[in-house]
Amino acid sequence: xxxxxxxxxxxxxxxxxxxxxxxxxxxxxxxxxxxxxxxxxxxxxxxxxxxxxxxxxxxxxxxxxxxxxxxxxxxxxxxxxxxxxxxxxxxx
Numbered sequence: 001x002x003x004x005x006x007x008x009x010x011x012x013x014x015x016x017x018x019x020x021x022x023x024x025x026x027x028x029x030x031x032x033x034x035x036x037x038x039x040x041x042x043x044x045x046x047x048x049x050x051x052x053x054x055x056x057x058x059x060x061x062x063x064x065x066x067x068x069x070x071x072x073x074x075x076x077x078x079x080x081x082x083x084x085x086x087x088x089x090x091x092x
Contacts, residue, residue: 043049061073 042051061076
């Protein structure tokens with residue numbers, strides 16, 4: 001194999017890429033890696049899960065308000081209070 005390379009002779013090396021060319025070539029892979037690393041860090045700290053819980057709760061409350069108005073919110077609040085009372089009664 002070395003003999004074959006020697007027979008080919010000298011070759012000219014390509015110009016090294018600039019940082020701008022490399023970032024253009026990498027495209028969204030670089031941004032995706034940063035976003036994934038940030039998400040992993042937030043998940044490890046527990047913030048990501050809490051964010052999604054609050055997001056789902058907010059969207060659920062908002063959708064309930066839009067669909068059923070204040071009556072539906074009152075029913076949900078009553079269900080939550082009943083659940084808490086039932087749970088406290090079980091533990092007592």
